[in-house]
Amino acid sequence: MAKIDMAKFAAFCKDNGFIFQSSEIYGGINGFWDYGPLGVELKRNIKDAWWLDMVRNPPPGPDGQEIRMVGLDCSIIMNPKVWVASGHVGAFADPTRKCSGCGKFTRADQLWAILAESEWMNSLIQEFTPVTGKYDTHRLMKWAKGKGPKLAPNLALVRNPEVTLAWLATRVNGQPDAPPTLQEFTHYIATEQLHQTGLQEPCPACGAPLGEAKQMSLMFESHAGLEKSDDSKVYLRPETAQGIFANYRNVLNSTRLKLPFGIAQIGKAFRNEVTPRNFTFRSREFEQMEIEFFCRPEESMKWYEYWRDLRKKWYSTLGIQSSNLVPREQGKEELAFYSLGTTDIEYLFPFSDDPQELEGVAHRGDYDLTQHAKHSGKVDDLAYFDEELWNNDSQTMSTRSFKEWLKSNTTPEQIAKYKFVPHVIEPSAGADRFTLAVLCEAFTEEQVKDAKGNAETRTVMRFHPRLAPIKCAIFPLVNKEGMPEKAMTLYRQLKPHFNVAYDDKGAVGRRYRRMDEVGTPFCITIDGDTMKDDTVTIRERDSMAQRRIPISQVKDEVLKAISVG
Ligand code: GAP
Numbered sequence: 001m002a003k004i005d006m007a008k009f010a011a012f013c014k015d016n017g018f019i020f021q022s023s024e025i026y027g028g029i030n031g032f033w034d035y036g037p038l039g040v041e042l043k044r045n046i047k048d049a050w051w052l053d054m055v056r057n058p059p060p061g062p063d064g065q066e067i068r069m070v071g072l073d074c075s076i077i078m079n080p081k082v083w084v085a086s087g088h089v090g091a092f093a094d095p096t097r098k099c100s101g102c103g104k105f106t107r108a109d110q111l112w113a114i115l116a117e118s119e120w121m122n123s124l125i126q127e128f129t130p131v132t133g134k135y136d137t138h139r140l141m142k143w144a145k146g147k148g149p150k151l152a153p154n155l156a157l158v159r160n161p162e163v164t165l166a167w168l169a170t171r172v173n174g175q176p177d178a179p180p181t182l183q184e185f186t187h188y189i190a191t192e193q194l195h196q197t198g199l200q201e202p203c204p205a206c207g208a209p210l211g212e213a214k215q216m217s218l219m220f221e222s223h224a225g226l227e228k229s230d231d232s233k234v235y236l237r238p239e240t241a242q243g244i245f246a247n248y249r250n251v252l253n254s255t256r257l258k259l260p261f262g263i264a265q266i267g268k269a270f271r272n273e274v275t276p277r278n279f280t281f282r283s284r285e286f287e288q289m290e291i292e293f294f295c296r297p298e299e300s301m302k303w304y305e306y307w308r309d310l311r312k313k314w315y316s317t318l319g320i321q322s323s324n325l326v327p328r329e330q331g332k333e334e335l336a337f338y339s340l341g342t343t344d345i346e347y348l349f350p351f352s353d354d355p356q357e358l359e360g361v362a363h364r365g366d367y368d369l370t371q372h373a374k375h376s377g378k379v380d381d382l383a384y385f386d387e388e389l390w391n392n393d394s395q396t397m398s399t400r401s402f403k404e405w406l407k408s409n410t411t412p413e414q415i416a417k418y419k420f421v422p423h424v425i426e427p428s429a430g431a432d433r434f435t436l437a438v439l440c441e442a443f444t445e446e447q448v449k450d451a452k453g454n455a456e457t458r459t460v461m462r463f464h465p466r467l468a469p470i471k472c473a474i475f476p477l478v479n480k481e482g483m484p485e486k487a488m489t490l491y492r493q494l495k496p497h498f499n500v501a502y503d504d505k506g507a508v509g510r511r512y513r514r515m516d517e518v519g520t521p522f523c524i525t526i527d528g529d530t531m532k533d534d535t536v537t538i539r540e541r542d543s544m545a546q547r548r549i550p551i552s553q554v555k556d557e558v559l560k561a562i563s564v565g
Contacts, residue, residue, distance in 0.1 A: 004350040004443060010279055012459075016518055018042065018439060019280060031276030031284030033432075038518055041469035041499055043287075043435045046318075047266050049466055050289045050429070052564065053314060055264045062306050068261035069291070070251060074243025076268060077224065077234045085375035086242050086368065088235070093215040096274045097201075101154035101208025107274040108213035111201060113352075114275055115186065118204035120152035124189070125182070133172075133179025137165055140189075155207025156200070157189040167194050218271045220284075236270035241426060243267075244292045245368045249381040259384060259422060260295035260303060266431065278351050280432050287431035292424050294384070297366070300340070300423035304363040308343045311361055311427045315345065315434075319464030320441055324348045326355040338367035347437045358437060359429035366421040373421070383421050390418045438467055442519055448544070451509050461519030462542055465561040470520040471498040472558045475511050477527040479504055487526040490536075494555055498562060516541055521561060524554055 013019040017036035021028040035043055051071070058067040083089045095108035106114055115121050127143055128135045141161055148158035156164045168188040171180060180188065190202035190209060200209035220236040223229075237243065244263045251263055266289045276282050295303045312327050330342040340363040346355035373382040385402070394400045398408075402418065442461040450456045465471065474491045476483035484504060494500045501520065503511045508525060515523050525537040530551065538557060539546045549557065 004440060006279055006351045009350075009440070009443065012443070013039070013279075013439060031273055031282075033280050033283060035435075038469040039435070042438065042463070042467060043431060045467045045469070046435055046438065047287070047289065047431055049318060050314075050431075051264070051266065054289075054291060054427075057564070059310065061260070062302055068257055070255055070257065070261070070263055072244055072247055072251070072263055072265045073267065074240065074247065074265060076237050076270075077222070078237060078243060078246065080234055081375060082242050082246055082372075083219065083235050083238075085371045086245075087371070088219060088238055088242075089217075092219060092238055093217045094274050095213040096216040097210040097213050099154075099203035099206060099208050099210055101203060102206040104203060104205045105216065105274050106204055106210060110275065111204075111210075112183065114204045114277065115202070117277065120148070120155065120207060121186075121204070123147055123151055124157075128182065128185050130182045133181065133185070135168075135185065137169070140165060152202070152207030155190060155202055156192040156209075158207065160192050163192055164189055167191060216274060218273065220270045220272050237268075238271050239269050239428070240265045240267045240288045240290045241292060241368070241428065244290070245372055248292075248294070248369060248372075249378070252384075258388065259386070260293065260299065262291045262293040264289075264291045266290075278349070278356075280436050281349065281351070281356065283432060286433075289429045289431050291427045292368075293426070294422040294424055296386075297420065297423045300363060300365075300425065303425045304341055304361070307425050307427045308345075308361045311359055311429070312345050315347075315358070315437075318438070318467060319462070320347065320437060324355075324441065325358075328355070336362075336364075336367075338365045339363055340365055347433075349437065350440050358433050359427060361425070361427045364424045364426050366423055368424060369421045383419055385419050386417075393418075438463065451507075458513065458516055460516040460541060463519040463521070465521045465558075466564070468519045468521050468562075469499065470501045470515070470518060471562055472522040472524060472554070473501040473503055473511070473515045473520050475508060475523060475525045476504050477508060477525055481528070482531055483526045483528075486530060490524065490526065490551060490554065494558070497555060498558060512539065512544075522558055526551075 010019070016038060018039040020034045020036050022032035022034050023029050055069050055071050058069055061067050080089070096105050097108045097111070098105055124143060127139045140157065144157050144161035148155060152158055168180075168185070171184070171188060187199035187201065190200040190207065191197065197209065202208065203210055219238060222234050222236065223232040224234045225232045244265055248263070251257065266287060268285060269288050270285050273282050273284050276284055280286075291307070293303060293307060308327065312325060315325055316322050324347055326346045326348065328344045328346050330344065335342055342360055342362040344357045345359045345361065347358045348355045369382045373379045390402055394402070394405070397405065399405050406415065442463045444460050444462050446458050446460065447455055448458045472494060474487045474494070476487035487502065487504070491500055491502045501515070503514065505511070512523055519541070521541045523539045525539070527537065529548075530536050534551045535548045536551050536554060537546050538549050538554065
């Protein structure tokens with residue numbers, strides 16, 4: 001994918017009402033974002049598409065049978081014991097390093113990626129040639145005394161350039177055949193007292209040496225009730241999944257679902273990310289679209305493969321080019337100890353050379369239900385009894401009562417055929433991450449000719465029609481001769497069915513450009529001929545092709561383009 005300047009892109013998203021910085025009038029707040037008038041439509045369309053395609057109308061399973069799927073909407077704050085059982089209280093943490101100068105925290109495992117984005121590093125790197133390891137001492141000195149104090153006031157190179165450059169020279173002279181890599185160079189220019197401290201790693205914000213890595217919890221804490229004590233401590237959920245596990249028995253009892261079946265939820269999640277970055281990609285508040293699919297253990301691999309393949313395909317059907325989508329099967333060393341397989345569906349975002357996670361499809365075994373059984377003591381509630389199978393098999397047994405049968409010499413393996421903890425396949429997607437991917441994928445700048453034949457740059461958001469925030473725009477060609485009234489009548493007829501815009505300002509060419517820029521797939525113009533024969537011009541966003549159709553067909557044309565399949 002072509003690189004996009006993310007700062008420019010964020011400005012474009014702001015100008016067009018897709019995404020705003022949260023609380024911008026107060027200087028913003030790191031890791032929090034708001035969706036503007038068009039962004040909210042886009043994200044809603046994404047969540048609606050997911051709900052329709054995964055919950056109400058998923059394709060048949062591998063056996064050709066209908067998929068059973070129901071939804072939930074759980075509270076964000078749950079009993080804190082949920083998060084002890086799930087392991088989040090004890091272990092949901094990232095390795096983090098504190099800066100000895102400015103006190104800011106940086107995620108230890110992403111240090112080099114974060115440094116590569118830092119302003120001072122991007123400026124300083126101009127003075128170093130990564131392939132040959134060459135640098136110019138005079139230029140480095142000039143940088144240390146010129147730009148350095150403003151960009152990286154605590155960097156050793158800035159605070160004590162003579163000593164720092166002397167260490168670097170010793171290294172280069174000591175191994176003339178092995179020039180320093182960029183990482184080594186960075187270590188040296190961050191180090192003042194080499195013998196006392198060893199080589200240092202610099203803070204991406206100010207350049208001072210970073211401290212040791214420590215695990216820092218990502219859980220946002222609050223208190224329920226007026227008393228602020230350990231007993232009233234609660235957490236904002238870091239994932240929607242646990243609400244599903246905690247309600248597994250309620251769903252079973254209230255729906256009488258039989259295995260295999262899924263429970264889905266869309267909702268907010270909160271993580272106190274150490275280094276929120278890359279626009280909305282890593283935020284502290286975001287929305288997840290999660291499914292927990294429960295099945296018999298011996299069928300779990302089949303279902304894992306089914307969900308992995310289906311989820312990747314879903315992104316392509318919504319306009320993501322398959323060349324930008326990379327499913328990555330996690331290696332054994334990466335897998336959680338209970339997982340029998342996990343695939344990250346990654347997307348080549350334009351801010352990174354490597355694909356980044358959009359969604360994880362994880363085989364979680366029986367880990368979650370077993371943990372909740374252990375911590376809540378509700379062992380029976382979190383197991384599954386295959387009544388149908390028992391009723392069938394017990395016809396030829398000495399007893400039809402399962403309880404009676406348990407009293408005979410039954411082995412754990414025999415019991416597990418009828419009563420067991422289901423295995424779980426979890427496709428867990430980020431609504432905001434996918435919204436960002438859709439925005440990046442749609443963004444196109446192309447050269448076209450204007451009405452006078454002059455070349456101009458057209459910015460067009462090539463959204464899939466199902467996701468486009470505005471589906472269709474209605475233009476009266478001129479604001480007279482009955483055209484505005486006719487256009488307004490059409491607008492009113494269409495707006496109960498999909499999101500429509502009405503625009504009567506400026507030349508039609510400019511109105512087209514405005515609609516291209518926000519990704520509206522169709523523009524309808526009411527002109528002189530409409531007044532005579534009730535036909536309109538329909539103009540398609542991507543091809544810019546125009547044709548005439550009866551005004552009565554507009555609704556169906558648009559509905560056809562935005563409907564499923
Ligand atoms: N229940 C499993 C789970 O939460 P995860 O991989 O931690 O798994 C699932 O999160 C998805 O949630 C990710 O693939 C991503 O799309 C989204 N996500 C996670 N952290 C995020 C963050 N800080 N900002 C935006 N989206 C995030």
